Amino acid sequence: MSELEPVSRRSTAEIVADRIRAAIMRGTFAPGTQLGEVDLANRLGVSRGPLREAMQRLVAEGLLRSERHRGLFVRELGPDDVRDVYLARTAVERAAALQVLAGDRDAAVVALEIPLGAMAAAADAGDAVGLADADHDFHAALVAASGSPRLRRMTEGLLVETRMCLAAFQQTAPPARELLVEHERLRDALRDGRTELLLDRLAAHMDDAVTRILAAMPGAA
Amino acid sequence: MSELEPVSRRSTAEIVADRIRAAIMRGTFAPGTQLGEVDLANRLGVSRGPLREAMQRLVAEGLLRSERHRGLFVRELGPDDVRDVYLARTAVERAAALQVLAGDRDAAVVALEIPLGAMAAAADAGDAVGLADADHDFHAALVAASGSPRLRRMTEGLLVETRMCLAAFQQTAPPARELLVEHERLRDALRDGRTELLLDRLAAHMDDAVTRILAAMPGAA
């Protein structure tokens, strides 16, 4: 029943935006690189019209930086941006966690098991990309469980920026095991309804990520 | 020195988006109304290309809802949306307030005096629109003082949605005096560095707004 509604309900601009967003997330387009319109349009098989619409959307999301008559560039994130992304993530995910605690905790815990399993598998396999994917999915699922469309949308954007930060130096293997434990402890605190513990662990989790990223960053201030 | 740099650095799509956003905010376009592209383009004196780019941006911000081959419609906000907007606002402004408390409190207090003055004047004059403007500016200034670009951007979007909620029934005069006092108390708590008090008052302020809006809403569930 869930497969019978969409034929091509999504607009071309939206599809193009998703594609480019994924490419930026994966690090295919390095920060600072210029995105030529004709080149991209030809490569995606669309005209410049829909492509420009998609670009405007990405500019609104903060992924691209537009200079008039100069071109579109992939936004480059400095140390301040890393701190700011995680500041915003902390704010949003804290609110989401509180909502989950006040709502259906069990369903949320169930939803978190899937990314946790993927994270464990990726940790065992030493798959850095899979690990980042699972991390992404974990936090997306947490916020989605809050039932708030706006928190969800904000998190989606912030997670993309997080991936941009990570993609820059994802050659350095993250401490997979430690990361998995951190997330499992978040789930445990949520499952047990330990509000203060969950919020503390969430804040600590974010702080850890910031220090990890800044430590591996080229221009660490 | 600050007036000599920008000639037309902003793209046309951005200008158009700002214009339409303001129109939606003011209630010029009632929720649910369809926005014809050719009509809008002619009225704004631009072609459909830039206008469509601006529309995509507004869709990304959640102000418009796009249906393929049907048209663009102004998003209509129900009771759930009101609650969700204020849930997100509480999360974001709470984080901003904490940042301000940890940073330059005095500068923030100074910045808040301007919208507070405007609010007092609007309250005396019985100017509902001016009151809403001042309210908007107060919260924008608070978040801007946090120094976080992302919190600031999120707030900007959420405040527009807030105005959309208010515009629907702004014929009902809000309790201006009470509103002014609430904001002054927020400033007081911030000025005195009373963290817990400020957060409590902020949360209460948001709750009050939700109940006020839902009470005056047509389809209050």
Added chain:
DNA sequence: GCACCTACGATTGTCAACAATCCGCGTATC
């Protein structure tokens, strides 16, 4: 009289061409 089908009008989605602007390089001049 009711239901179905068809043609029309209007709107959106897409495209290719035109105009404006900016960067880099070569040349002339001091």
Added chain:
DNA sequence: GATACGCGGATTGTTGACAATCGTAGGTGC
């Protein structure tokens, strides 16, 4: 030899027209 000027190439910004799609009104058959 260094600097200022101007030109060429490339890219973006904008425009208008064409094609696809949807809602609706009218007509026809049962």
